[in-house]
Amino acid sequence: MFNLKALQRNKTVKYGVPMLLLVVGGSFGLREFTQIRYDAQRIRKKLDPSLEAKVNVQKQSVILEEEYEKIKEVNLDEWKNIRGPRPWEDSKEYQEQQRTRETKKD
Template sequence: MFSLKALQKNKTVRYGVPMLLLIVGGSFGLREFTQIRYDAQKIRRKLDPSLEAKVSIQRQPVMLEEEYEKMKETNLDEWKNIRGPRPWEDSKEYQEQQRSRQNKEG
């Protein structure tokens, strides 16, 4: 029927079959690599059971009304905006300057 030379000259066999193999094989390969990624994330997320118990206790739902009541109690008239140190400034020296300014004013 078909000879080997006839198949080698056929453009579908020469270009189409390798392209299909690349696409189908690539999708299976990518699935395996992404699965490794997700497995590694699951391992990283696992917490020590004692630590997980502490974290779950601290996660209580926050009620908007409670937070509003807390904010009503704060005195915003005496609030003062103090900027933090810049990356190129020494933070210890900047904190001392801010403390000395507050002591002079207050």
């Protein structure tokens, strides 16, 4: 009896043990909730099997050397950098202005 009353008055047992249980138990609880989140995302991102097969084939067929050869064939000397329109500018009108400027310079 005396030991039980002494334990109830002890601040470590009264405040520390529940806090420790809350922290440790909370980490396990959060792990379960986050696992539910990731499982739901995995289910939502499932692709149609035929589409998934096409995507996997395309990923495997890209070879770095082939892509390098394609880029070597592009003529970068004639390339012009044209700025895109600002949010307040009309995009079609601005693009027409840029194209006409390019033809006037040539």
